[in-house]
Amino acid sequence: MRKKRIMIVGAGRSGKTTLANFLEGGGEIRRIPNMVYRSVTLDTPGPYLESPWMQNHLIAAAQDASCILMLADASGVRQVYPPEFAKAFRVPIFGVITKCDHPDADREAAAKDLMQAGVIPPYYEISVTDPGGMECLKEALLPFWPVRGEPTKSVI
Ligand SMILES: Nc1nc2c(ncn2[C@@H]2O[C@H](COP(=O)(O)OP(=O)(O)OP(=O)(O)O)[C@@H](O)[C@H]2O)c(=O)[nH]1
Ligand SMILES: [Mg+2]
Secondary structure (H helix, E strand, O other), rough: OOEEEEEEEEOOOOHHHHHHHHHHHOOOOEEOEEEEEEEEEOOOHHHHHOOOHHHHHHHHHHEEEEEEEEEEEEEOOOOOOOHHHHHOOOOOOEEEEEEOOOEEEEEEHHHHHHHHHOOOOOOOEEOOOOOOHHHHHHHHHHOOOOOOOOOOOOOO
16 A cells, blocks of 8 residues: 655745654655655645646645645735635645744634635644644644555655
8 A cells, every 4th residue: 555645735935844844853855856755744846836737746646645734824925725726635634824923924814715725624823933733733643644664655
């Protein structure tokens, strides 16, 4: 069986790799053209959200996902997801609002983005300055954690 990872999707600079680093706690990194496969996570490029052609790459990569974290940057650009984008996936989706500590953070606007993307609330609000919020998300993700010792299938 394929090893299923926690896939992280979001706009450029929205905090995807920061969250992946937290969930990994170190370990091996393998880069397959633009996608980053690590032991727990599958980190995806922000620009893949920008065109329908590249969005298809995300949808294809989701076959390697046990669940998907869709990030919305509370301090960043709005409306990065196509309407109802979450409906393209067959695995559970978690909405995550990042950078809640940022001086320009607007959680409500970020939540609206996730809503229009078809992500069902509640949304996890996180920040690097709030380990409690990150831990809370991590606990919710435990059922989706890759099975230890399961062989890592070649992803090429
Ligand atoms: N204030 C604040 N900054 C954050 C937080 N999380 C990430 N950042 C900063 O946001 C920037 C982008 O973070 P990354 O984790 O690299 O974002 P990314 O989505 O992986 O970016 P790309 O791979 O370039 O698409 C970095 O400068 C981080 O330090 C946060 O919770 N609060
Ligand atoms: Mg990154």
